[in-house]
Structures are given as C-alpha cells and as structure tokens.
Amino acid sequence: MTVEECAQKLSLRFLAGEEGAQTEISGGYVGDLLSWVMGRLEEGQAWITVMGNINAIAVATLKDASCIILTDEAPLDEDARRRAELEGVPVLVTDKNSYQTALALGQALL
C-alpha cells in the first residue's frame, strides 16, 4: 500500500511532502519520544505521532519512514512543513487518535 492509498483508506489529509505519495508503507510505528523512535522505527514504516516539529522531520528523514501521520489533529510547525517539503517526507493528519489510526493502518495493510 502506498502513502496515497493509505491516505484515501484512512481519510488522511496531506500537509506536506506529497511528492513522496507513491512510497510503499511496510508497517507502522507509534511513538512521541524522538530518540525512542530513532532507535526502533524501521525503514518504510508509517510513523504515527503527535510530534509535528522540525526534529520529527529529521528523525523521519534519517530513518527513512514512509510518512508521518499526525493524530488528534496535532499541528505541524511551519518550519517543519518547509523541511518536510524539502526532504520529500509525506506528512498527513487525521482527527483520529494514535490507537484508532494504528488499528486502521493495520487493517488496511492486511
């Protein structure tokens, strides 16, 4: 499933990085502590979080996450949005919480 297909299935809205829409999602990881995510997120996973700051974009880029899904309508900082555009990291948002989003992603990936 690509990021774009995921966005359609889970009713996610693109905030940045649409050029990465065709990236394949291999799974998901949920977490808000950056170093924790840095140590554990695996390449290609969708990162489900409420962290919309510029450091989150750096972590997603360095770990080759397929996308960031911001839950609970968490805001994306303006400098983070610019960095995401620059790096081509898709950032999407949903009004659902992280549990609901992970559940829906898991079902969509079955």
Add this chain to the structure above:
Amino acid sequence: MSCIKMKYEVPGDDFTRAGEASSMVKRKLKQLGYNPDAIRRVAIAMYEGEINMVIHAGGGVAEVEVYPDRVEIALIDQGPGIADVEMAMQEGYSTAPDNVRSLGFGAGMGLPNIKKYTDAMRIDTEVGKGTTMYLTVKAK
C-alpha cells in the same frame, strides 16, 4: 587508503538546525554509493550525538572520515562533561531539562542508541572541560 574528510559546526541551543550535519553526511554517503546499512547507522549515531551537543554542550564540532570499509566520527564539545558515563549509558537515564522534553527529546536513549548502531564507541570526558566521542561504523 583514500579517505574523505568532512567537518561540521553544530550550533548550540538551536533545535531547528539540529540534524543538519547528519542529514548532510547521509546525503554525501548516498552520493558516494556507500553501503546503505552503514549510512543508516551513521545517520542515527550522528543525529543523537548532534542532539546531545545541542542540549547539553552549547554545540560543538562533528568530524567525519569516510574510508572504504568504515566511517569514523568524532563529536567534540567544550560542554560540561558527563559526570557519570555509566549512568548516561543506561536506557531511560536523562539529565535533559523540561523544555527539551517537550520537544520530544530526553527519553534517555541518546547514548544507548549510539552504542546500538555503532561498531565502536569511546567517550573521553572531563567535568567542566568537555566531551569527545569517537565512533566507528563499519561498512559490512
């Protein structure tokens, strides 16, 4: 043996620029067609090191040497030093202030992550003088 050297200034207390050095090194290694697994591990270790220097040391310098079989990284700061390296190496132990935690840092995973993703790690530190960390990532 040929070697490519890179040097980056890591600004202090500027979280908007933290990660620039590791991103640049990652890009450079990709251009060189370096081993992807080694690139990933270098990027993670360097990022954690950069963040440490930004949070704790008021910035510093990152020196990177790329050899065909390994990448060597030196992270040099003139910060407060690490009082208890053994404690700092434990997962979950952090001395990061609250304002840093609100950014998502301070999980106490920085040094453990660096150790996990490198093949060799040495810390030279002196309280009041600063810290230099030497890291080696082998291209397997």
